[in-house]
Amino acid sequence: MIRLYALLAAAAIALSFWAGWSWRGDRAEGAEARQQSGASAAVVEQVNKARVTEHTQAETMATIGAKHEEDRAAAETVPAAVVAELRAGTVRLRHDLATCHTGRLSEAAAGAAQRDAPADLGVTVAGPAIGIGRDADDQLRACQAVIAADRAEVRP
Secondary structure, three states: OHHHHHHHHHHHHHHHHHHHHHHHHHHHHHHHHHHHHHHHHHHHHHHHHHHHHHHHHHHHHHHHHHHHHHHHHHHOOHHHHHHHHHHHOOOOOOHHHHOOOHHHOOOOOOOHHHHHHHHHHHHHHHHHHHHHHHHHHHHHHHHHHHHHHHHHHHOO
């Protein structure tokens, strides 16, 4: 009989040891699952913040690009308008632009057609020159807008 009690006691000890070990393992797995869930939630939050920032930047760049394209389309009419205003006399050129290429010619050697060329040369050069300047200004404004948008997004 003593053997039976000893055997039952050993079985009870083994059973309680197994139950405690199993319960401890289940608790550890639950804690690990909660930790992984928290880490996953943090990663998802970071990814969502990055996406929002990316979409905001894309919208800003698209707005800047659209404005630049509008400026480029508007700039195409500027040279023709400047030439028309010069020919109508509403706008005048400075003397150095009107005679930029013809100053090298001697008045004695220049023919009648060449003497009339400085006025027309200034008109023909002014339109494209203003167009080039306007295009450069538009590109510079677009670049500065991109930089300003980038710097504004970096600061929290």
